Amino acid sequence: xxxxVLIEKASExxxxxxxxxxxxxxxxxxxxxRNALINGEKLEIRGFGNFRLKTRxxxxxxxxxxxxxxxxPGKKVLHFKMGKALKEALxxx
Numbered sequence: 517x518x519x520x521v522l523i524e525k526a527s528e529x530x531x532x533x534x535x536x537x538x539x540x541x542x543x544x545x546x547x548x549x550r551n552a553l554i555n556g557e558k559l560e561i562r563g564f565g566n567f568r569l570k571t572r573x574x575x576x577x578x579x580x581x582x583x584x585x586x587x588x589p590g591k592k593v594l595h596f597k598m599g600k601a602l603k604e605a606l607x608x609x
Contacts, residue, residue: 519546553594563601570595 519542527538549567552559559567574590598606 561599563599565599565602566597568595569593 523535523539523542526542527533527535530538533541549559553567553569556569561567569592572591572593575588577586577588578584579586
């Protein structure tokens with residue numbers, strides 16, 4: 517699903533909002549999520565899941581083509597953990 521499809525589906529469900537107003541709402545939600553993660557905050561959406569940043573340490577790797585040792589710098593990666601309701605919806609009993 518793309519962002520434009522998400523906006524379309526949201527504008528169909530929310531009566532009283534135009535497509536442009538719905539786009540502003542979706543953009544605002546994404547901006548809030550992005551800003552929270554940039555600031556190092558953990559983001560929890562009940563019934564959906566948790567988003568948080570993990571820091572990977574710098575490490576040594578090997579170039580598979582040449583066999584040469586390469587330094588890989590540390591970086592931040594996004595970690596998502598599903599909420600209980602989403603997990604149950606994806607894996608029905």
